[in-house]
Amino acid sequence: MVRSPIPPWLMIVLSIGGLVVALGVYGILSARQTAINETQSVLPGIKGMGEGFTKIRAPQGTESNPKPSWLWQDTKASVTRLFAGTAIGVVASIVIGILMGSYRWIEAPLAPIISFMAKIPPTAMLPLYMIAFGTSTNLFIAMVALGIFFSMAQSVFQATRQDVTQEAIQKAYTLGASDMEIIFEIIWPQIMPRILENIRLQIGPAMVFLIAAEVLFADVGFGYRIRMESRLLRMNTVYWYLALLGGFGLLLDWLMLKLRQYLAPWFQG
Amino acid sequence: MDSLVIENVSHWYGETRVLNDINLRIEAGQIVAVVGPSGCGKSTLLKAILGTHPTNEGTIKADGIPVTGPSRHVGMVYQHYSLYDFLTAEDNVALGLKLDETSLPYRWFAWPAWHKKRKEHLERAREYLRRVNLQDAAKRYPSGLSGGMRQRVAIAQAMILKPKILLLDEPFGALDEATREDLQIMLLQFYQENLRAKAEGRVPEYTMLFVTHELNEALYVADRVIGLSRFHSDGHLGATVVYDRPCPIFKPEDPRDFSRLLEQKEELRNAVFDPDYIKHHSEYVSFWDEIALEAANLKAN
Numbered sequence: 001m002v003r004s005p006i007p008p009w010l011m012i013v014l015s016i017g018g019l020v021v022a023l024g025v026y027g028i029l030s031a032r033q034t035a036i037n038e039t040q041s042v043l044p045g046i047k048g049m050g051e052g053f054t055k056i057r058a059p060q061g062t063e064s065n066p067k068p069s070w071l072w073q074d075t076k077a078s079v080t081r082l083f084a085g086t087a088i089g090v091v092a093s094i095v096i097g098i099l100m101g102s103y104r105w106i107e108a109p110l111a112p113i114i115s116f117m118a119k120i121p122p123t124a125m126l127p128l129y130m131i132a133f134g135t136s137t138n139l140f141i142a143m144v145a146l147g148i149f150f151s152m153a154q155s156v157f158q159a160t161r162q163d164v165t166q167e168a169i170q171k172a173y174t175l176g177a178s179d180m181e182i183i184f185e186i187i188w189p190q191i192m193p194r195i196l197e198n199i200r201l202q203i204g205p206a207m208v209f210l211i212a213a214e215v216l217f218a219d220v221g222f223g224y225r226i227r228m229e230s231r232l233l234r235m236n237t238v239y240w241y242l243a244l245l246g247g248f249g250l251l252l253d254w255l256m257l258k259l260r261q262y263l264a265p266w267f268q269g
Numbered sequence: 270m271d272s273l274v275i276e277n278v279s280h281w282y283g284e285t286r287v288l289n290d291i292n293l294r295i296e297a298g299q300i301v302a303v304v305g306p307s308g309c310g311k312s313t314l315l316k317a318i319l320g321t322h323p324t325n326e327g328t329i330k331a332d333g334i335p336v337t338g339p340s341r342h343v344g345m346v347y348q349h350y351s352l353y354d355f356l357t358a359e360d361n362v363a364l365g366l367k368l369d370e371t372s373l374p375y376r377w378f379a380w381p382a383w384h385k386k387r388k389e390h391l392e393r394a395r396e397y398l399r400r401v402n403l404q405d406a407a408k409r410y411p412s413g414l415s416g417g418m419r420q421r422v423a424i425a426q427a428m429i430l431k432p433k434i435l436l437l438d439e440p441f442g443a444l445d446e447a448t449r450e451d452l453q454i455m456l457l458q459f460y461q462e463n464l465r466a467k468a469e470g471r472v473p474e475y476t477m478l479f480v481t482h483e484l485n486e487a488l489y490v491a492d493r494v495i496g497l498s499r500f501h502s503d504g505h506l507g508a509t510v511v512y513d514r515p516c517p518i519f520k521p522e523d524p525r526d527f528s529r530l531l532e533q534k535e536e537l538r539n540a541v542f543d544p545d546y547i548k549h550h551s552e553y554v555s556f557w558d559e560i561a562l563e564a565a566n567l568k569a570n
Contacts, residue, residue, distance in 0.1 A: 167350040170321055173339035175430060176369030184373060185364075189355040266354050266410040 044236040052236025070225060074241075077221040078210060081137060085144025086206050090199055092145070093152035098191075100153070101160025102183055114153050122147035122205075123212045135217045140210060147209035148202045155198050159191040193264035200256035207249060271333075272297045272433045272476040273318065278327030279507065280313055287313050289507030291327070293495070294557070295434065298463040298473030300456060302487035302516075303480045305497035306542055310508045311480045314497065315436050318478070319343055332433040341369050344432035348439045351423035352411040358422045359407040363387075363394035365430040397425040401455060417448030421455070428475070437479035441486070449486075450525070456490050457521040484537055488516045488530040493556055496541030501550035512540045513554040 006014075030043040041048065061067030096114075100107040126143060133139040164187050172186045214223025222241055229237045260267065275293040279286065287310040295301055305311050316322040318329055320338040328335055331342040339345075352361050367376075367390060376383045398404050401421040411419055420440055427435055441449040456477070463473035481487050487494050496512025503509070517529055539546055540553045 165350045167347050168353065170319065170339050171345055171347070171351075172364075172368065174319070174341060174343060174345050174427070174432070175365035176341040178368075178372070180373055181368055185368065186353070190353070192355075264355065266412055268412060 041233050042235050044239070048236045049239065052234070052240050056237055056240055070237075073220050074222050074225050075244075077137075077218070078214065078223070081140040081214075081221065082144060082206060082210050085141040085210065086148065086199070086202070088141065089145035089148040089152065089206075090195075090202075093149050093156055094195060097153045097156025098160050098183060098187060100157045101164075102187065107157070111157070114150055114157075118150035118154055122150075122209055126213060126216065129213075130217065139217060140213050140221070143209050143213040144206050148206050151205075152198055152202055156191070156195060159194045159198075160187055163194060164190050189264075193260050193267035196256060196260040196263070200253055200260075203249060203252050203256070207245065211245075271295070272299075272331065273478070274328075274330045274333075275318070276328050276330075278314075278317060278324045278329060280310070280317060280322070280324050280326075281507070286507035288317070288324075289503065289509045291509055293510060293513075295476065295478065297433075297476050298467055299493055300460050300463075300475070300477045300491050301479070301493045301495055302491035303478060303495050303497060304482070304484060304487050304512075304537065304541060305508065306500075307482070309497050309499060311497055312438065315438055315478075315480060318434070318436060319345055341365070341430050342433045344427035344430065344435040346420070346423045346427050346435065346437040346440050348442045352414075352419055352426070354411055357408050357410055358403065358414065358418075359391055359394045359398060361411070361422055362397050362425045362429055363390040365426060366390040366393060369430055394425075394429065397429045398422070400428075401425045415448070416444050417452060420444065420452060424455075431474060433476065435475070435477045437477060439480055439482065442482070453486060453490050454521045457519055460492065460518070461520065484534050485527050485530060488533055488537075489519055489525065489527070491516060492518050494533075494537065496537060496553070498541045500541070500544050500547060502547055503550060504547070509550050510554055511548075511550050511552075512537060513556040515556060515559055 026043070027045070030045045033040045033043045034045060044052065056071040057069045059066060059069055060073070067073065096110065100110055100114075122143070125146065129139055129142050129146065133142045168186060168190070169182055172182050177185065210221075211223040211226070214221040215227045216223075218224040222245060226238055226241050229235075229241075271294055273293070273295040275291055278288060278291040280288040291314065303311050303314070313322065317324045318331075318336065320329075320336045320340065320343065323337070330336065331340075334342060336343065352358075353364065356364060367387075370390075371383060371386065395404060395407055398407055401424055403418060403421050403425070406414060406418060406422075411422070414422065424435075424437075424440070441452050444452065459475040459477075463475055466473040479491070492515060494512065494514060494516045495510055497508050498511050499505075499508040501509065501511050514533075516533055519525075536553070540548070
């Protein structure tokens, strides 16, 4: 029957089973490929993956000019870009979204532009951002920030309008609130968990925009390394990077969820 | 001692006149019920008193101050949306003190002083929760409260600022019958406190105007019933006050004997709800005359 529950032990066995099957299928494919070509690097086995891991952690540069490992360089570059971009995009969209939801004379000029811009696929705007910001770190930060800004400003605006009822605002005035207090004491706490939820959902797109920009324009970072290594079919490093991206995404997702539960225990969906 | 004075208030939306020439004077300590056919403008009147819909004509004064927008002098309890989800019961009640007595810069920059004040606010909030019999629910969020408990918190929240008048828009309309009776009795207790205050020469604390669609509730809880309707000789101009009379006063411990109300209920049906009974609008508007007569009788005896 649809949605009928299963016992917890079966749940656990099945979820481990899924993982085992996926790894098993990969193992078989990898072994067959190795049988055909012993030096294949498209479906590396355990040994190949081990070599890849050593490689991404090996120090780079020369003895006179040492550089940290690829993993360290790329993580530092990509994480900085991702966090700076997300932070700027999120803060800007919160400020603009709340102001639009609070004042009609701010909504009127901005709403048409923002709904139009939100419809353009952000990655299609890359050439424009390149002209505006060059190919320095700023480009990647701008790509992430602007990529999430337009759609998130729209959701913050919607939340401000819909999650905060007219009654809630009028009541606050009868309790002696000023306009600023309405924004900081009524609107902000009411929509804060919704915003955290939004940030959580925007982490995925933010990573898409960052990787796309890095694949095209970067000389360091996850997107750059994946492109360079996959050109040479050195998939043992590429797979490590992909796994790290997946793990990183899951971790951020979980952290945002915990943060929301901690800051807004009252929030239900 | 007039908490609310409404003079010659008319209101219209576009071509449709809703309210016509409303005159009303409510004294501190009265608990007034407003009844009327649906769509007669009860909500419009409440919004006008609240100040969110300024009237087209006439003036409304709360405690002598003209109403120009929602302010701390007029409290409000809605049927729904009555509490802030993100605050616990005690924080909801303390919100008025926070917003009214302190400012954002004060709370942000003078936080040691604010911290101290906050404690006192929460104490006062818990005192008000005691008044509505909810002292045990202080730390709970609205999502964990029943409908009746939420309305109790909402009433405490609105009362803590001691508004000149508290408006309640069908406050118990969404509650089950047992809960509704409990809350009605709570209002009767407030009324008894008003009487005590008056007897001791203090200004009574609870002045309320509540809209209801239940005539029994209106006559049982209130000490004065106002009927709003357009079934009168100038009805084409809009609804006005067509009924304004005192009604029986129940004590909280009195049996809920609604047979005492039958006669007046019939009169209300006739005067306010019967479209075929057209009369001059002032035929049943006699509250202040009856009060004066009663006072004269008391003196004579």
